[in-house]
Amino acid sequence: MKPPADAPVPDWAALRADFPILDQTVHGRPLVYLDNAATTQKPRAVIEALVRYYEHDNANVHRGVHELSYRATTAYEAARARAAQFIHAAVPEEIIFTRGTTEGLNLIAYTFTSRIKPGDAILVTEMEHHSNLVPWQLLARRTGAKLLFVPVTGDDGLLDLSGLDALLARNVKIFAFPHISNSLGTINPALELCARARRHGVITVVDAAQSAGHLPIDVQALGCDFLAFSGHKMAGPTGIGVLYGRQALLEAMDPFQGGGEMIASVQFEQSTWNKVPHKFEAGTPDIAGAVGLHAAMDYLDAIGRPAIAAHDGQLARDAFARLARVPGIRLFGPAGERGGLVSFGLAGAHAHDVVTFADREGIALRGGHHCTQPLWRKLGITATTRASFYLYNTAAEVDRLAEVIDQAARFFGG
Numbered sequence: 502m503k504p505p506a507d508a509p510v511p512d513w514a515a516l517r518a519d520f521p522i523l524d525q526t527v528h529g530r531p532l533v534y535l536d537n538a539a540t541t542q543k544p545r546a547v548i549e550a551l552v553r554y555y556e557h558d559n560a561n562v563h564r565g566v567h568e569l570s571y572r573a574t575t576a577y578e579a580a581r582a583r584a585a586q587f588i589h590a591a592v593p594e595e596i597i598f599t600r601g602t603t604e605g606l607n608l609i610a611y612t613f614t615s616r617i618k619p620g621d622a623i624l625v626t627e628m629e630h631h632s633n634l635v636p637w638q639l640l641a642r643r644t645g646a647k648l649l650f651v652p653v654t655g656d657d658g659l660l661d662l663s664g665l666d667a668l669l670a671r672n673v674k675i676f677a678f679p680h681i682s683n684s685l686g687t688i689n690p691a692l693e694l695c696a697r698a699r700r701h702g703v704i705t706v707v708d709a710a711q712s713a714g715h716l717p718i719d720v721q722a723l724g725c726d727f728l729a730f731s732g733h734k735m736a737g738p739t740g741i742g743v744l745y746g747r748q749a750l751l752e753a754m755d756p757f758q759g760g761g762e763m764i765a766s767v768q769f770e771q772s773t774w775n776k777v778p779h780k781f782e783a784g785t786p787d788i789a790g791a792v793g794l795h796a797a798m799d800y801l802d803a804i805g806r807p808a809i810a811a812h813d814g815q816l817a818r819d820a821f822a823r824l825a826r827v828p829g830i831r832l833f834g835p836a837g838e839r840g841g842l843v844s845f846g847l848a849g850a851h852a853h854d855v856v857t858f859a860d861r862e863g864i865a866l867r868g869g870h871h872c873t874q875p876l877w878r879k880l881g882i883t884a885t886t887r888a889s890f891y892l893y894n895t896a897a898e899v900d901r902l903a904e905v906i907d908q909a910a911r912f913f914g915g
């Protein structure tokens with residue numbers, strides 16, 4: 502993804518200084534943080550927004566008529582409006598605050614229980630994070646529906662779309678897929694997938710955990726029905742996320758959790774529901790989290806998501822090309838256009854040993870199944886090492902990564 506030709510080039514080195522945590526040594530070496538697909542670091546603007554909220558405005562939302570409650574409610578609802586703008590939702594009511602992607606996906610799967618019947622099918626892909634697989638397994642178990650899978654082609658990590666229309670025609674009610682794979686780095690053609698699903702009258706759910714903080718997202722242009730993401734993977738705080746849903750669908754859905762805030766009126770035996778989105782936000786929400794997420798969205802958009810995508814995509818492609826020269830390496834995901842991460846296996850070394858080796862050099866990587874166990878089983882490997890990039894990573898850090906992985910290959914490979 503390229504930023505517009507006349508867009509100013511961000512000063513990446515200056516931006517790096519916005520992230521206080523990066524300025525440290527680990528095991529005596531400068532920290533090289535390459536675990537951004539798990540969680541990203543937070544700029545000072547986000548940390549300060551949290552401190553400012555707690556020092557000046559903290560109160561519960563919607564319930565009080567006093568000044569602080571008014572301020573907290575205003576800040577919380579302003580964050581909702583900002584999130585709507587961030588993904589170009591038609592109205593703020595289409596934004597539900599959640600704990601993160603996982604909760605958003607569970608909310609849909611749970612509330613669809615009454616709408617799915619035995620013999621219906623739910624379509625996902627073979628590259629799902631467990632968060633976008635297990636909730637659908639649970640829904641299938643509750644309803645007697647079955648799960649269908651769009652296959653992954655192989656190590657190149659692409660979706661095989663040749664049979665998609667035939668799959669969608671098999672009584673599929675919901676098609677859920679990742680925008681960017683957290684294990685492979687594949688950027689899936691979300692626009693095409695939503696359009697093809699729509700032609701079959703199938704509801705689409707986009708898992709945008711790995712894309713929302715990296716690429717521009719326009720839910721109306723995509724034509725998706727639902728889209729979920731996590732604040733902590735896009736420079737925001739942990740504990741806050743967004744579920745977008747088309748308003749007509751949200752209105753028709755059952756509530757998720759019961760409790761305060763989500764009701765209109767309660768009697769001993771029964772209740773009626775509050776308006777969307779409050780119907781889906783039972784209990785005291787993560788108000789500070791929403792405030793922090795608002796600051797994160799402002800921060801990212803001041804840089805520009807096309808520029809961020811171009812930057813971390815380039816780092817990932819460079820890392821892929823550099824690592825391809827390491828003896829005994831097996832790289833996963835597409836060789837060309839990709840999201841900002843690289844996943845690989847090293848002959849003779851377990852991923853955890855590679856991660857420990859890199860950690861001694863100050864490099865933070867992740868090793869394991871990355872919550873995509875069925876994918877790795879299909880590709881015949883149990884664990885990979887993953888380097889994932891964000892806006893504050895540098896070409897010099899890619900050099901350092903390639904150097905250390907080369908050393909690891911020689912150390913473990915003999």
Ligand code: 7TS
Nearest residue numbers: 538539601602603630632679683710731
């Ligand atoms: N979907 C995808 C594609 C993800 O990468 C993740 C988290 C989730 C859903 C769940 O997000 P959460 O914020 O609710 O936990 N991925 C990872 C990862 O790759 N390493 O740690 C977490």
